[in-house]
Amino acid sequence: MRRLAWGAPFCAIAALLAPWELVSLIFAAPLALVMPGYAIVSAAFARRELDPARFAVLSVALSLATLALGSVVLNYVPGGIRGVSWAVLLLLVVLGSARTAALRRDGKSAAPRGSRIRRLNHVELGMALGALSATIAALVLASTTLPAKDALGFTELWIVPVPESGGSEARIGVRSEEQAATEFDLGVRIDKGRLIRRSFRLAPGESRVFTIGPPVASAGSAVPVVATLLLDSDPRHVYRRVSGSLVAPEAR
Amino acid sequence: MARPRPTVRALAPIALCAGLGLLLCAYANSLSRQLLDPNSLLLWAGVLLIALPIFYRLTSRDASPGERLALVCLLGLSLYGVKLVRDAPLFAFSDEPIHAFNADQIVAYHHLFRFNPILPVTPSYPGLEGATSALMTITGLSSYWAGAVIVGAARLSMMAALFLLFRRVSDSARTAGIAVAIYAGNFNFLYWGAQFSYESLSLPIFVVVLMAIAERDTAPREWARTWAVPIVLGISAIVVTHHLTSYALAAFLAGLALAYWLVRRNWSWPNPWRYAAFTAVLAFAWLLVVANSTIGYLSPVLGGAFEAIFNTASGEAPPRGLFQGKGTEIPPTPILARSMALLAVGLLAAALPFGLWRLWKHSRNQPFVLIFGVAAIAFFVTLGLRLAPAAWETGNRAGEFLFIGLAFVVASAGAQNWALRNRPRLGRAAISAALGVVLVGGAIAGWPWDLQLASPLRARAEGRTISSPPLALADWARENIPGDERFGSNIADARLLMAPGERIAFAGKNPDIQDILLELAFSKEGWEMPLLRENGVRYVVTDSRDIASDSTRGYTFSEDGEVTIPRQATLKFAELPGATRIYSNGEVSVYDLGAQP
Structure with missing residues (x-):
């Protein structure tokens, strides 16, 4: 219980302060997925003996139950559901239950004694490490983005108003999701007359954003904008077209 | 009798096989994500490389209970890994983005019960997303990885709890291990039940509650309050996590209470009727106070299911074709795969009468055995729902719960004691192969054939x-x-x-x-x-x-x-x-x- 009482705050602080998610998870996982249940089971079974397997299962399951129910509790706490409030709640559960366990157990230890595990020989250790390596390799392979030559590439074209411009400016974006570098011709017509042309080349996954406006028009009037994207290799066909409008700003 | 071998020595090569099997599954998926049209046999070879060594060891007489527990945990986690390596790090199962949206909303707005445009009922059962928000807010992890850790922990506790439950009821670690292996063959175990969805948390806690009630049954009367703590916590967590699981738990506990009464002819301790009533009252209160939209969500589903059953049975509507998707463009399931799925169901059906007969002969005074027997028979009744179009989903969901009973009954049939031509190893190999058929056949029956392998959402160019x-x-x-x-x-x-x-x-x-x-x-x-x-x-x-x-x-x-x-x-x-x-x-x-x- 003493280790739990020291370990829980340490894990909470380390998890909250850790700069990387994976490091934070190393501390957060025992704090969230083991310690609350372990402390609750220790308190509930302070005067009984529970074998290690059942103790372990209940520890994980009751930790999950604590998380499910804890979110409902935190929902009604000032500040709501945040990292700090979760850490505080879990600490309260762990320390409160550990204290209860210590008071109830009358000097007897509730936590099960771990069975002695035989040391692995070199071959067994090699196999265990092999299993771990294969699992990590599988997860890395699964998370790796791979080429898919038969997947049809495409290009995105969009127009959205610049939020802080009051509608007088817009961003026109082009993002290539093509399989190979592609040359584009972008034409933007503002109202009936003004035409802006841009030619550029985008590698797969690359994007280019242009800002247009404000328009030259009477104040407050809306001016249509049409953006047309052509493939440099096939300039006679419209590849993408989007439209929007610009609002002429009030004179200052 | 042979002395149990030290746990770690036998586990190391089996764990290596599981790791290599997972790597093979990841490789098959990587080929599929490259649109190279890999042979699905690669995936199933990976799954069997994970499972068969575990099954073979579980059928042995000389493994210790601790080793069997470790083996079923390894099986559960490795098969969960098969789902993870299919499409990490993006949610690609139909319910996952819905729950991920809820989790993201909780983290962004710091409160529960926000709006969900596709499944409005889901924010009213925030247990999974609330638990996920703990890891997301403390560590900064995305909903995908935080959810994967939560569901993984839940799976681990489910496998261990199933083993302990079956062991307590059967009084045999060997039967318990094999029963858990059979449970892994339930149609939703490999994919649907492993997705980031509320049932993936509530079902494991459901099993833990059953385990706790079984343990309480064998404990002295003065332990009643001690066991009440995990049982009440578990029930409460289920009620805030998933509607159907809470109703299933209330029904299961009510049935169990009735079974206790049938066996012992009284309602006093350890009859769990109080827990059945507690679950029903809590689920009903949550439904009324927090989640009243559930009625509007579930009633068309269940009503449609009843109507579809009636229409199909009366011949007014044609039966639903098995192994068929909705669209004409969806490729059909190959004959060999269909045969595997039907063989799996056939094996389970063939073992069922033997299991029921043995249990009736030796253990009919055990309430859990009675309720497992009823569940096992009910499972085959729900298979009929698969023939009615609108009832398919209801039958599919019920199957996950009923399979608990079926797994126990089939494991109790005693096939593991079969020594082919007096050669026990051959008998064990045959049983392991049968368990492999149940696992693979179940996965084929529960998830469309063309979706067993991943498709690319991102690609390298x-x-x-x-x-x-x-x-x-x-x-x-x-x-x-x-x-x-x-x-x-x-x-x-x-x-x-x-x-x-x-x-x-x-x-x-x-x-x-x-x-x-x-x-x-x-x-x-x-x-x-x-x-x-x-x-x-x-x-x-x-x-x-x-x-x-x-x-x-x-x-x-x-x-x-x-x-x-x-x-x-x-x-x-x-x-x-x-x-x-x-x-x-x-x-x-x-x-x-x-x-x-």
Whole structure:
């Protein structure tokens, strides 16, 4: 219980302060997925003996139950559901239950004694490490983005108003999701007359954003904008077209 | 009798096989994500490389209970890994983006019970997303990885709890291990039940509650209060996590209480009727106070199921074809795979009478045995629901619970004691092979054949990453459209708009976005725009891909020969006064209908 009482705050602080998610998870996982249940089971079974397997299962399951129910509790706490409030709640559960366990157990230890595990020989250790390596390799392979030559590439074209411009400016974006570098011709017509042309080349996954406006028009009037994207290799066909409008700003 | 061998010595090579099997599954999926059309046998070889050594060891007489427990945990985690390596690090199962959206909302707004446009009932059962929010907020992990850790922990506790439950009831670690191995063959175990969805947390806690009640049964009377702590906590957690599981638990405990009464002819301790009543009252109170939309959500599903059963049974409606998807473009399940699935069901059905007979002969005075026997028979009744179109899902969901009883009954048939020509190893090998058939056949029966392997959502091109059309849309929306704006779109696009797009997107029939998108022209009555306005939809997403209406297949890249819907259906929005197309990626376009008047 003493280790739990020291370990829980340490894990909470380390998890909250850790700069990387994976490091934070190393501390957060025992704090969230083991310690609350372990402390609750220790308190509930302070005067009984529970074998290690059942103790372990209940520890994980009751930790999950604590998380499910804890979110409902935190929902009604000032500040709501945040990292700090979760850490505080879990600490309260762990320390409160550990204290209860210590008071109830009358000097007897509730936590099960771990069975002695035989040391692995070199071959067994090699196999265990092999299993771990294969699992990590599988997860890395699964998370790796791979080429898919038969997947049809495409290009995105969009127009959205610049939020802080009051509608007088817009961003026109082009993002290539093509399989190979592609040359584009972008034409933007503002109202009936003004035409802006841009030619550029985008590698797969690359994007280019242009800002247009404000328009030259009477104040407050809306001016249509049409953006047309052509493939440099096939300039006679419209590849993408989007439209929007610009609002002429009030004179200052 | 042979002395149990030290646990670690036997475990090391089995764990190595499991790791290599997982790697093989990841390799098969990597080929599939490259659209290289790999042979599905690679995947099943990986699954069997994980499972068969475990099954073989579980059938042995000399493994210790601790080793068997470790083996079933290894089985559960490794098979969960098969789901993870299919599509990490993106949610690609139909319910996952819905729950990921809820988790993201909790983290963004610091409160529960926010709005979900596709499944409005889900925020009312926030147990899974609330638990996930703990890891997300403390560590900064995404909902995908935080959810994967939570579901993984839940799976681990389910496998261990199942083993302990079966061991307590059967009084045999060997039978318990084999029963858990059989449970891994339930139709939803490999994929559907492993997704980031509320049942993936509630079902494991359900099993833990059953385990605790079984343990309490064997404990002295003065331990009653001690066991009440985990049981009450578990029940409460289930009630706030998943509606159907809480009702299933109430029904299961009520049945168990009745079984106790039948066996012991009294309602006093350890009859668990109080827990059955507690579960029912708590679930009902939650339904009334917090989650009253559940009635409107479940009643059409269950009502439709009853109607479909009646219609199919009376011959008014044709039966649903097994192993068939909804669309004509979905490839059929190969004969060999169908045979494997039917063989799995056949093996279970063949073992059932022997299991029931042995249990009736030796253990009929045990309430748990009675309830498991009823569940085992009920499982085969629910198989009939698969023939009725609208009842299929109800039968499928019920199967996960009933399979607990079936696994126990089949394991109790005693096949593991069979020594083929007096050669026990041959008998064990045959039983392991049968368990392998049950595992693979169950997975084939529970998940469409063409979806067993992953499809690409992202791909590498010239050293950079490109995304599929719906995923590119979701990324664009997250970066360019304010978080409080609403979209109306097809089912697949909507799900990715919700996660990872973190945007509110309506889809499907309620509200009827589906008809607005698929009709070739607007109606004369003009109900479409008022409906969109009523739901605050400013952006309409059109998608020319037919598959965009499929919540399990519509996320991936297009290939040559993609089936499309008529162009008029997508172009009609350009004719709407004031509507402008602000986004286009060829197949997917977004129309801005303008701000709400």
